[in-house]
Amino acid sequence: MVGCDRDADLLAELDGPAVRGDAYRLPFPDDTFDLVVCQALLINLPDPERALREFARVADQRVAAIEPDNSAVSVASTVDAEGELARRARRRYLSGVDTDVALGADTADLFESVGLSGITTRRYDQTLVVEPPYSDRDVREVGRKASGAGLRERRETMAGTDAELDALRAEWREMGREAVRQVQAGEYRRRETVPFYVVVGSV
Ligand SMILES: C[S@@+](CC[C@H](N)C(=O)[O-])C[C@H]1O[C@@H](n2cnc3c(N)ncnc32)[C@H](O)[C@@H]1O
Secondary structure, three states: OOEEEOOHHHHOOOOOOEEEOEOOEOOOOOOOEEEEEEEOOHHHOOOHHHHHHHHHHHEEEEEEEEEEOHHHOEEEEOOHHHHHHHHHHHHHHHHHOOOOOOOHHHHHHHHHHOOOEEEEEEEEEEEEEEOOOOOHHHHHHHHHHHHOHHHHHOHHHOOOOHHHHHHHHHHHHHHHHHHHHHHHOOOOOEEEEEEEEEEEEEO
């Protein structure tokens, strides 16, 4: 098994062999691997078909992709405003970003258009739960809500005027401050569900 990404820092996290490379021009000869699989990559690419054609070149049996539908994420939280604010932020993100971050089940259509056969799709829901006892990561993430850092970093990919996004961020930070208060009281609970689609095809 060989890991591949264009981000050297991410590859440094792997124990096994890893090769830095671009999904559009994989640094491997034709038919090198039984299976080429990616996760949450196609949603980030302007031309996902091009990457899939490259995967099919490098695979001699199968290609698989595990891609979310970010338009169908649901959030339930003990902070009343959080679910609705997450929905509003998501809507702005979905119309601002220039790749198909809601690809999900439609990944199968891309497999078909690059000539893969025997395509199967299976859905699984990834559920992220934050509840006591909180991990360091949970506490950090709740702190980021109160600072509005996440929305600031995504600003370029969110639709809306500066005034609209500033207003959303102000409400978001207020929601974050309530989340911090609830964490300190050991009362904060949040459940986020993201539908992922596992698509497999034969070369
Ligand atoms: C959402 S992350 C998913 C990371 C990992 N696959 C996972 O599931 O945890 C998207 C990854 O795609 C990588 N990426 C984006 N465009 C790429 C490209 N053209 N070639 C290779 N990797 C790319 C990014 O570096 C990032 O690590």
